[in-house]
Amino acid sequence: MTNLIFLPILIPLIAGTMFVFFRKRLPLVRAGTQIVTILNLAVTAFVTYYVFENGTLVLQTGGWDAPYGIILVGDALAMSLILTTNIIAVAAAFYAPYSLDKGREEFYFYTFFLILIGGVSGAFLTGDIFNLFVFFEVLLMASYGLITLGGTRQQLRESIKYVLLNLFSSILFVTTVAFLYSVTGTINMAQLSVRIGHVNQTGILTTIGILFFIVFATKGALFPLYFWMPNAYTKPPAVISALFGALLTKVGIYSIIRIFTLIFNGNIDYTHTFFIVLAGFTLIFGVAGALSTNNIKLIIAYNIIPAIGFMIMGVGVFTDLSLSGSIYYLIHDMVIKAALFLLVGAVAIVAGTSDLRKISGLIKEFPFLGWMFFIAGLVLAGLPPFSGFIGKLQLLQGAFENGHYVIAIVALITSLLILISVMRIFILGFWGEGMDLPQNTRSIRPLYFPISFLLIFSIVLGVGAEWFLPYIQQIGVDLTDPSVYIDAVLKE
Amino acid sequence: MEIIMSILAGILFSAGVYLLLQRQLLKIVFGTALLSHGAHLLILTMGKLNRGAPPILEEGIKDYTDPLPQALILTSIVISFGVTSFLLVLAYRAYRTNKTDNMEQLRGSDHD
Numbered sequence: 001m002t003n004l005i006f007l008p009i010l011i012p013l014i015a016g017t018m019f020v021f022f023r024k025r026l027p028l029v030r031a032g033t034q035i036v037t038i039l040n041l042a043v044t045a046f047v048t049y050y051v052f053e054n055g056t057l058v059l060q061t062g063g064w065d066a067p068y069g070i071i072l073v074g075d076a077l078a079m080s081l082i083l084t085t086n087i088i089a090v091a092a093a094f095y096a097p098y099s100l101d102k103g104r105e106e107f108y109f110y111t112f113f114l115i116l117i118g119g120v121s122g123a124f125l126t127g128d129i130f131n132l133f134v135f136f137e138v139l140l141m142a143s144y145g146l147i148t149l150g151g152t153r154q155q156l157r158e159s160i161k162y163v164l165l166n167l168f169s170s171i172l173f174v175t176t177v178a179f180l181y182s183v184t185g186t187i188n189m190a191q192l193s194v195r196i197g198h199v200n201q202t203g204i205l206t207t208i209g210i211l212f213f214i215v216f217a218t219k220g221a222l223f224p225l226y227f228w229m230p231n232a233y234t235k236p237p238a239v240i241s242a243l244f245g246a247l248l249t250k251v252g253i254y255s256i257i258r259i260f261t262l263i264f265n266g267n268i269d270y271t272h273t274f275f276i277v278l279a280g281f282t283l284i285f286g287v288a289g290a291l292s293t294n295n296i297k298l299i300i301a302y303n304i305i306p307a308i309g310f311m312i313m314g315v316g317v318f319t320d321l322s323l324s325g326s327i328y329y330l331i332h333d334m335v336i337k338a339a340l341f342l343l344v345g346a347v348a349i350v351a352g353t354s355d356l357r358k359i360s361g362l363i364k365e366f367p368f369l370g371w372m373f374f375i376a377g378l379v380l381a382g383l384p385p386f387s388g389f390i391g392k393l394q395l396l397q398g399a400f401e402n403g404h405y406v407i408a409i410v411a412l413i414t415s416l417l418i419l420i421s422v423m424r425i426f427i428l429g430f431w432g433e434g435m436d437l438p439q440n441t442r443s444i445r446p447l448y449f450p451i452s453f454l455l456i457f458s459i460v461l462g463v464g465a466e467w468f469l470p471y472i473q474q475i476g477v478d479l480t481d482p483s484v485y486i487d488a489v490l491k492e
Numbered sequence: 493m494e495i496i497m498s499i500l501a502g503i504l505f506s507a508g509v510y511l512l513l514q515r516q517l518l519k520i521v522f523g524t525a526l527l528s529h530g531a532h533l534l535i536l537t538m539g540k541l542n543r544g545a546p547p548i549l550e551e552g553i554k555d556y557t558d559p560l561p562q563a564l565i566l567t568s569i570v571i572s573f574g575v576t577s578f579l580l581v582l583a584y585r586a587y588r589t590n591k592t593d594n595m596e597q598l599r600g601s602d603h604d
Contacts (some may be wrong), residue, residue, distance in 0.1 A: 045555075092495070130564055130567075133568075134567060134571070136578065137571045137575075141574065141575070144575075144578055144582075148582060148585075151585060152561075153589050154583055156582070156586040156589050156590065157586065157590060157598045159582065160517070160582060160586055160598065161598075162581065163578070163579055163582060164512075164520060164579070167524050167572075167575050167576075167579065168512070168524070170571075170572075170575075171524070171527045171530075173527050174528075174531045174532075174535065174564075174568050175531045175534055175535075177535075177564070178531070178534050178535040178537075178538040178539075178561075178564075179538060181535075181538055181564075182538035182539070182560070185566075187560075202511065210532075328597060345518075358586065371565070382536065390526045452597070
């Protein structure tokens with residue numbers, strides 16, 4: 001039974017490797033990818049259900065006992081994030097064939113895509129800090145392939161910065177693991193958590209914790225380390241931007257949540273105050289970027305940054321309520337960012353440009369696209385019936401109850417500005433006089449299906465909050481008590 | 493011995509960072525190579541440089557060096573090798589396409 005949690009990593013990796021051999025047979029590879037992602041979604045849904053019913057699954061690879069071998073820990077948090085990842089993967093697999101050009105598809109797009117999904121699942125599942133680094137590299141290598149795929153001038157220009165920055169932060173990651181190993185003598189997360197309670201060296205441990213934070217904040221695009229993100233994410237085609245915006249930065253946030261709830265929870269006064277201050281700046285600067293540009297893709301890319309700010313704010317407040325708010329917001333944001341990138345990609349296809357000043361009156365020709373965008377904007381800003389609301393509500397409740405009034409007010413104002421930044425696209429792009437549409441050779445009707453799939457899931461996540469909330473609140477409670485995780489891994 | 497190794501790693505890091513901040517693309521790639529050398533030496537040092545036999549099981553030997561950091565370094569070397577070779581080809585492609593290897597000229601955002 002515990003072997004099941006290996007499947008979300010194994011299925012995409014095997015399938016991705018197989019498709020290397022059939023790159024010229026596009027119909028086969030397309031259909032294969034769609035079947036594999038749906039199969040993977042079904043398997044993950046089953047495993048997630050099993051984990052929620054029966055508790056954490058721990059796989060000791062190779063049969064070695066917990067601290068000595070590599071372990072994979074499928075707890076409720078990891079599994080629900082993998083489930084969300086696979087929902088996005090299904091949407092991307094159905095969006096890609098109708099939006100990418102043939103050259104990109106033939107040049108191993110589906111292989112890179114599946115390996116990216118496998119790497120993300122691995123990073124969520126692993127219980128070993130060096131193995132986390134390895135899975136980070138797996139997903140980053142796939143993302144290097146995706147970000148340069150096609151090799152246009154701008155893609156090459158921005159991807160150099162992306163690769164360099166990620167290489168630097170990976171080296172910093174390895175260095176930090178070395179420091180942590182020299183202090184504790186282990187790289188297993190559960191055993192680290194136990195041992196860190198025993199070594200009384202708060203100064204060194206806080207330093208190592210902050211180094212980890214810098215590494216993951218670079219990967220997750222937090223203030224002041226977000227400068228590389230918006231341009232690099234918007235230059236590739238829409239489906240790749242959607243994968244990056246929905247998955248890559250969120251793996252960084254997941255790592256911060258995991259490491260600072262499990263391992264570095266000793267010196268909370270210092271580290272978590274630091275988080276709240278950074279979260280405030282992240283919110284302000286991200287939304288300022290979103291309001292400053294007329295490029296519709298860049299507006300959505302800048303909107304990733306304040307969402308990260310909300311999640312870090314939940315980690316900074318550090319109560320079970322605010323942590324469950326962070327998790328809810330994380331799941332909601334993965335889905336809605338993917339949906340928004342796909343929507344903006346469709347708009348850019350029909351309008352032939354991503355400059356907002358040149359787009360207007362699209363609602364006459366594409367009413368369905370317009371109203372989908374309208375709903376997605378409301379979901380993003382967090383209006384009550386939708387999923388963004390519940391996460392934000394818990395976060396703000398947590399912040400007010402613990403006396404963090406300034407950050408709560410900043411968060412509220414930011415929500416308003418986020419709404420303005422997305423509604424600007426709707427008002428300027430969809431209302432007004434009709435524009436001269438370029439003669440399109442392809443229809444965008446097939447693109448509606450994956451987008452509406454993500455939107456429906458997002459709406460269910462909001463309207464059906466009563467079903468999901470108890471589980472996610474339980475995750476929040478478990479996160480504040482690391483002994484749950486430790487007991488599951490080191491069965492003593 | 494650990495102190496000398498730490499100083500060496502520090503020198504590698506500072507040289508690497510200095511090269512990263514240069515304008516020429518190739519110097520930046522060299523900088524990342526130096527940085528990963530520094531990181532790998534640091535892993536070796538942080539695993540404590542105890543005297544001992546190489547970690548191969550043999551009769552009659554009691555002291556071995558720590559095998560774990562060596563495995564970690566080997567993994568990390570292969571990964572950074574892969575990334576560096578990708579980065580070199582990427583730098584070459586970017587040089588051919590953009591007609592410059594000066595990072596100052598690869599800035600800004602032109603609208604498409």
